[in-house]
Amino acid sequence: MAPVEGTYDYDLVVIGGGSAGLACAKEAVQNGARVACLDYVKPTPIGTKWGVGGTCVNVGCIPKKLMHQASLLGEAVHEAAAYGWNVDDKIKPDWSKLVSSVQNHIKSVNWVTRVDLRDKKVEYINGLGSFVDRHTMVAKLKSGDRTITAQTFVIAVGGRPRYPDIPGAVEYGITSDDLFSLDHEPGKTLVVGAGYIGLECAGFLKGLGYEPTVMVRSIVLRGFDQQMAELVASSMDERGIPFLRKTVPLSVTKQDNGKLLVKYKNTETGEEGEDTYDTVLWAVGRKGLVEDLNLSNAGVTTFKDKIQVDTKEATNVANIFAVGDIIYGKPELTPVAVLAGRLLARRLYGGSNQRMDYSDVATTVFTPLEYACVGLSEEDAVKQHGADGVEVFHGYYKPTEFFIPQKSVRYCYLKAVAERTGDQRVYGLHYLGPVAGEVIQGFAAALKSGLTINTLINTVGIHPTTAEEFTRLSITKRSGLDPTPASCCS
Numbered sequence: 001m002a003p004v005e006g007t008y009d010y011d012l013v014v015i016g017g018g019s020a021g022l023a024c025a026k027e028a029v030q031n032g033a034r035v036a037c038l039d040y041v042k043p044t045p046i047g048t049k050w051g052v053g054g055t056c057v058n059v060g061c062i063p064k065k066l067m068h069q070a071s072l073l074g075e076a077v078h079e080a081a082a083y084g085w086n087v088d089d090k091i092k093p094d095w096s097k098l099v100s101s102v103q104n105h106i107k108s109v110n111w112v113t114r115v116d117l118r119d120k121k122v123e124y125i126n127g128l129g130s131f132v133d134r135h136t137m138v139a140k141l142k143s144g145d146r147t148i149t150a151q152t153f154v155i156a157v158g159g160r161p162r163y164p165d166i167p168g169a170v171e172y173g174i175t176s177d178d179l180f181s182l183d184h185e186p187g188k189t190l191v192v193g194a195g196y197i198g199l200e201c202a203g204f205l206k207g208l209g210y211e212p213t214v215m216v217r218s219i220v221l222r223g224f225d226q227q228m229a230e231l232v233a234s235s236m237d238e239r240g241i242p243f244l245r246k247t248v249p250l251s252v253t254k255q256d257n258g259k260l261l262v263k264y265k266n267t268e269t270g271e272e273g274e275d276t277y278d279t280v281l282w283a284v285g286r287k288g289l290v291e292d293l294n295l296s297n298a299g300v301t302t303f304k305d306k307i308q309v310d311t312k313e314a315t316n317v318a319n320i321f322a323v324g325d326i327i328y329g330k331p332e333l334t335p336v337a338v339l340a341g342r343l344l345a346r347r348l349y350g351g352s353n354q355r356m357d358y359s360d361v362a363t364t365v366f367t368p369l370e371y372a373c374v375g376l377s378e379e380d381a382v383k384q385h386g387a388d389g390v391e392v393f394h395g396y397y398k399p400t401e402f403f404i405p406q407k408s409v410r411y412c413y414l415k416a417v418a419e420r421t422g423d424q425r426v427y428g429l430h431y432l433g434p435v436a437g438e439v440i441q442g443f444a445a446a447l448k449s450g451l452t453i454n455t456l457i458n459t460v461g462i463h464p465t466t467a468e469e470f471t472r473l474s475i476t477k478r479s480g481l482d483p484t485p486a487s488c489c490s
């Protein structure tokens with residue numbers, strides 16, 4: 001029987017204890033609501049599972065950044081020799097030590113998260129939630145089913161990696177959900193997919209001394225500026241990471257020696273090929289976790305395994321909202337999920353009217369040479385403003401610290417995509433080089449505040465940094481002048 005209005009167990013039940021759900025639940029409690037947060041992780045096909053905190057903490061941003069850092073440190077040790085450090089050049093990473101360090105950090109974050117929820121009086125329920133009606137949910141717990149009623153629900157269930165529909169994909173392949181806790185060295189790895197997750201994983205695997213190959217069906221870094229995306233791919237190729245272009249996998253089988261035989265096909269020539277690998281990593285996209293929710297019981301409609309919401313994160317059912325990766329058509333990033341979750345709670349319980357602004361969100365691809373951007377890609381700027389309405393300022397540059405170890409500067413490049421006339425409002429900034437996220441974060445605030453080319457080039461740089469290169473941009477693509485630098489300090 002449906003609960004009587006006003007007699008619910010909770011004001012708010014949040015389904016999903018990841019970045020979006022936790023931020024929303026904690027903010028709602030601080031604004032006086034009685035809140036429960038359900039979180040449940042289904043194990044991967046090879047049995048990997050993890051604690052509360054969602055994708056970012058357990059199998060996303062955090063372990064990824066730590067492994068990227070491990071890989072950069074290996075590179076730094078080699079560079080140190082050029083700077084005069086006496087280092088043994090036979091340095092080798094210990095995969096199991098790295099995994100246990102990363103996992104220990106994650107476990108400590110899981111612990112802090114649970115303590116924080118207890119302190120903030122959010123009831124954490126380790127159960128899989130599914131709707132009975134629009135005010136009632138059943139949580140499947142270890143100890144049995146529990147029925148929970150609430151005035152309001154927030155769906156923040158996020159997503160999980162997809163597996164391709166080919167023989168052997170699920171039996172023998174792994175995904176990013178398994179990689180960061182893998183109990184053996186990945187070895188020679190086929191990374192299928194050239195989105196940011198695939199490229200980042202291939203990048204740190206190479207830096208750690210393994211042999212990744214990236215298989216690309218169509219384009220690299222879909223959704224990103226394609227000139228920058230191709231530079232990222234070339235910079236990886238230069239480091240010895242091969243790309244199998246226009247290629248799709250056909251099957252994976254396990255050989256007697258334990259190696260994985262992957263058959264594949266070039267989609268342009270139709271030519272088939274095969275190779276053996278120690279690991280096959282699927283990075284072919286993610287799907288929203290709508291299936292277990294029984295959304296039809298609550299009347300919530302879905303769209304391509306996601307949920308469509310309005311500008312207040314409301315679904316088509318009045319008391320049910322959705323935030324984070326599960327919503328359709330918005331950036332799938334932790335800070336987006338956190339801010340949207342927090343703002344939703346403030347609107348629901350804090351009397352706020354502030355809506356989430358999903359535009360001009362900065363992001364970074366943590367490849368060996370990092371790429372960060374904010375605002376429009378060059379192609380989107382041209383689409384929106386016409387080729388005649390857009391001016392692109394660009395330049396190659398040479399990071400000072402690259403000279404002594406003679407690191408390649410070939411792909412250190414940046415550009416500002418701007419209005420062609422008038423104030424020359426900056427539409428987008430793109431940077432390929434060291435510490436890209438740190439460089440772009442501040443510029444993101446400037447861009448959101450209406451940055452113009454005039455302001456950018458009249459900003460005094462910090463020397464010698466790579467971020468200052470944005471203040472030195474003077475060559476437009478349209479001019480056809482050579483964008484390679486002549487001098488460093490004048």
Ligand SMILES: Cc1cc2nc3c(=O)[nH]c(=O)nc-3n(C[C@H](O)[C@H](O)[C@H](O)COP(=O)(O)OP(=O)(O)OC[C@H]3O[C@@H](n4cnc5c(N)ncnc54)[C@H](O)[C@@H]3O)c2cc1C
Nearest residue numbers: 016018019020040054055056060129158324325332333334
């Ligand atoms: C490898 C990788 C690297 C990434 N790197 C970055 C990065 O560098 N920067 C960045 O900003 N973002 C990054 N992301 C994206 C980021 O992790 C996500 O955008 C973010 O975690 C989304 O948060 P969320 O709360 O929407 O979902 P999630 O964090 O996925 O949380 C959803 C939670 O709900 C649980 N759940 C699902 N269904 C139910 C149910 N029916 N009942 C109960 N619980 C349920 C899930 O198990 C999960 O714990 C990365 C992602 C991956 C996979």
